[in-house]
Structures are given as structure tokens and as C-alpha cells.
Amino acid sequence: MSALLEVRHVTRRFAGLVAVHDVSFALAPGEILGLIGPNGAGKTTLISLISGTLEPSEGEVLFDGQAITRLPAFRRARLGIGRTFQIMRPFPGLSVLDNVAIGALFGHRGGQAQLARARAQARECLDFVGLGGFADQRADELGGPGRKRLELAKALAMKPRLLLCDEVMAGLNHVEIEEVIAVIRKVREQGIAVLVIEHVIKAIRSLSDRLLVLHHGELIADGTPEKVLADATVVQAYLGARRTR
Numbered sequence: 001m002s003a004l005l006e007v008r009h010v011t012r013r014f015a016g017l018v019a020v021h022d023v024s025f026a027l028a029p030g031e032i033l034g035l036i037g038p039n040g041a042g043k044t045t046l047i048s049l050i051s052g053t054l055e056p057s058e059g060e061v062l063f064d065g066q067a068i069t070r071l072p073a074f075r076r077a078r079l080g081i082g083r084t085f086q087i088m089r090p091f092p093g094l095s096v097l098d099n100v101a102i103g104a105l106f107g108h109r110g111g112q113a114q115l116a117r118a119r120a121q122a123r124e125c126l127d128f129v130g131l132g133g134f135a136d137q138r139a140d141e142l143g144g145p146g147r148k149r150l151e152l153a154k155a156l157a158m159k160p161r162l163l164l165c166d167e168v169m170a171g172l173n174h175v176e177i178e179e180v181i182a183v184i185r186k187v188r189e190q191g192i193a194v195l196v197i198e199h200v201i202k203a204i205r206s207l208s209d210r211l212l213v214l215h216h217g218e219l220i221a222d223g224t225p226e227k228v229l230a231d232a233t234v235v236q237a238y239l240g241a242r243r244t245r
């Protein structure tokens with residue numbers, strides 16, 4: 001099967017710092033790919049290079065065989081790349097529903113005329129992530145777990161073929177984590193590919209078809225979760241210090 005996403009030799013520098021260094025990987029349609037690594041490893045930067053909020057210093061990003069390396073984020077959203085943000089920024093004065101409707105409008109052409117349709121689509125997405133009962137609340141009244149789901153609903157409202165999740169389980173308890181895992185599985189059942197950044201190893205192990213490990217901006221492993229989590233280099237770089245989890 002041909003790749004949905006291809007990242008080819010991508011490097012991103014910030015002044016003197018190399019946040020992502022010569023990273024290459026591919027993602028198949030409908031695949032769930034996990035991405036782990038210590039804080040500062042370059043995970044969020046890599047997602048931003050794919051979604052278009054950042055451009056690489058070197059290398060290429062291809063979606064569906066088309067180079068998207070220099071396309072702005074809204075164009076990539078329209079091609080089918082949706083993302084969540086690690087640092088959640090809901091529009092505080094707006095309802096939960098309208099926060100998601102904005103995601104729907106961002107992902108499609110049509111603007112204001114499409115607002116009613118966007119709201120209908122937003123309602124579907126809220127039901128999908130289990131926030132249906134909160135649609136008319138103000139977004140800033142949601143607690144942490146609700147905001148994580150809101151991020152997911154916003155990204156899903158863009159009708160993505162690839163969903164990029166940046167730590168959507170951070171700060172959640174075991175029950176909430178299981179619920180988010182179930183939502184991501186449902187997303188995949190719809191044929192949507194998912195790239196998941198996560199620190200909760202148990203969650204990433206059970207979710208991922210394949211696992212990537214970033215360390216100091218370099219890809220140090222790419223394989224099945226079983227193989228990668230047993231890899232001596234990975235254990236030393238990342239898992240060793242996390243044994244207690």
C-alpha cells in the first residue's frame with residue numbers, strides 16, 4: 001500500500017538548536033503510529049512540521065504523494081491533516097459547540113455561509129468524543145479532561161484523513177485514558193490514520209501498530225511496540241528513567 005504521509009530527511013533548526021534532525025518515516029492509510037521520547041526530543045516540532053505551523057529547515061513532507069512542505073497550515077488542513085495542540089487554547093468566550101464549528105470551517109472552503117453546516121458537523125464530533133452534553137457550555141468552563149476531548153473534536157471537525165494527537169492523555173486518570181483510547185480506536189475504524197504522541201506507555205503500547213522514538217531530535221527506533229520497547233537503546237534513552245510507571 002502506498003504511504004499516506006511521508007517524512008523525508010526532515011530537519012528543523014531554531015537558531016543554534018537542532019530540534020529535529022534528519023527524520024524519515026512513512027505512515028500508511030488507517031495506521032496508528034505512536035511517537036514517544038523524552039521532553040524536548042522534538043515530538044511537537046515534528047507534528048508542527050507535518051501540520052504546517054512550522055516549515056522544515058531541510059527535507060520534504062509528502063501527503064498522498066504530493067509535496068506539502070511549504071503549504072500553509074490551512075491548506076494542509078483542507079487536504080486532510082488535522083491536529084490537536086499540546087497547549088490547549090480554546091476560544092474562551094465561545095461555546096464548546098462553536099469552538100468545534102471553527103475547526104469545521106477551518107477544514108473546508110465556504111466560510112460564513114457554511115456556519116449552520118459547520119455547527120451540525122460540530123455536534124456530531126462532540127457526540128463522537130463524548131462531549132455532546134456540553135455543547136452549549138462556554139469552552140473555558142470545561143475541566144482538563146473536557147478540554148482534551150474538545151481538542152480532539154476540533155481536529156476531527158476538519159474531517160481529517162490523518163489525525164495528529166499531541167499528548168491528548170496528559171493529566172488524565174486511568175479511566176479517562178481508557179476513554180480517549182476508545183475514541184482514537186473509533187477514529188481509526190473510520191479509516192483515519194493517527195499519529196499519537198504520548199508518555200503513557202501502557203496506552204501507546206495497546207494503541208499503536210508501530211512506534212517511533214525520538215531522542216535529541218533523532219529517530220532512534222521505528223518498529224512494532226514490542227520490539228521498540230524492548231530495544232536497548234530506547235530503554236537507555238527513555239524508558240530507563242520511567243521504570244516506575
Ligand SMILES: Nc1ncnc2c1ncn2[C@@H]1O[C@H](COP(=O)(O)OP(=O)(O)O)[C@@H](O)[C@H]1O
Binds near residue numbers: 044
Ligand atoms: N518555537 C521554538 N523556538 C525555539 N526553540 C524551540 C521552539 N519550539 C521548540 N523548541 C525547542 O526545540 C526542542 C524540541 O521541542 P519540542 O518539539 O517541543 O519537544 P517535545 O514535544 O518532544 O517535548 C526543545 O529544545 C525546545 O526548547
Ligand SMILES: [Mg+2]
Binds near residue numbers: 043045
Ligand atoms: Mg511536546
